[in-house]
Amino acid sequence: MNVKIMSQRIAIREPLHPSISENQVNNLVDVFYRKVRRDERLHPLFEHNMTAPWDAHLGKMKTFWRSVLLKTGEYKGQPVPAHQKIRSVSDLDFQRWLDLFDQTLRECIEPAARPAVAHVARRIATSLWLSRSIDPTINPPVWRPWNTGAHHDETNERNKK
Numbered sequence: 533m534n535v536k537i538m539s540q541r542i543a544i545r546e547p548l549h550p551s552i553s554e555n556q557v558n559n560l561v562d563v564f565y566r567k568v569r570r571d572e573r574l575h576p577l578f579e580h581n582m583t584a585p586w587d588a589h590l591g592k593m594k595t596f597w598r599s600v601l602l603k604t605g606e607y608k609g610q611p612v613p614a615h616q617k618i619r620s621v622s623d624l625d626f627q628r629w630l631d632l633f634d635q636t637l638r639e640c641i642e643p644a645a646r647p648a649v650a651h652v653a654r655r656i657a658t659s660l661w662l663s664r665s666i667d668p669t670i671n672p673p674v675w676r677p678w679n680t681g682a683h684h685d686e687t688n689e690r691n692k693k
């Protein structure tokens with residue numbers, strides 16, 4: 533019994549995919565928020581609702597994504613209340629967030645790891661969406677599936693040439 537618990541604990545600390553490195557995750561966060569800050573839809577939502585300067589936000593988001601993707605356990609924050617207090621976030625805002633995140637995956641993460649990371653981002657987006665919902669009878673949005681959106685997979689295109 534103890535042995536089983538031990539082996540589960542070790543498995544839990546493995547990266548989501550073996551190709552994901554700390555450098556990749558840190559870069560993912562930098563590249564993603566560069567896109568957010570250039571985005572007409574998302575930029576105002578962040579500017580109006582962030583309680584810390586951008587560099588502190590980026591540092592926190594790096595600990596978050598290292599915890600999620602590398603299982604470092606270092607993130608101790610509370611994403612649910614942080615998003616509940618934002619007054620209006622539409623389904624389109626969430627979809628835009630995911631579209632920019634998908635674009636970033638194509639630039640920063642190895643192809644084999646991308647579907648798993650995209651899946652985790654959608655799961656967290658759904659749970660944040662649900663935590664903001666005041667009507668439990670309304671279902672969460674169905675997000676655009678990974679790799680079927682309007683965006684080009686630049687790496688695959690490059691590899692074909």
Ligand code: HEM
Nearest residue numbers: 577578581582583584596609610611614625626629656657
């Ligand atoms: C349209 C969608 C979203 C908007 C507008 C948004 C906006 C924000 C803002 C303004 C903050 C800073 C809050 C503060 O300083 O108190 C924040 C924090 C955060 N966001 Fe989002 N967010 C969105 C989606 C997501 C998604 C999909 C994820 C994860 C996959 C995420 C993860 C986080 C985390 C981990 C924090 C830090 C919370 C903390 O510990 O203080 N966000 N977000």
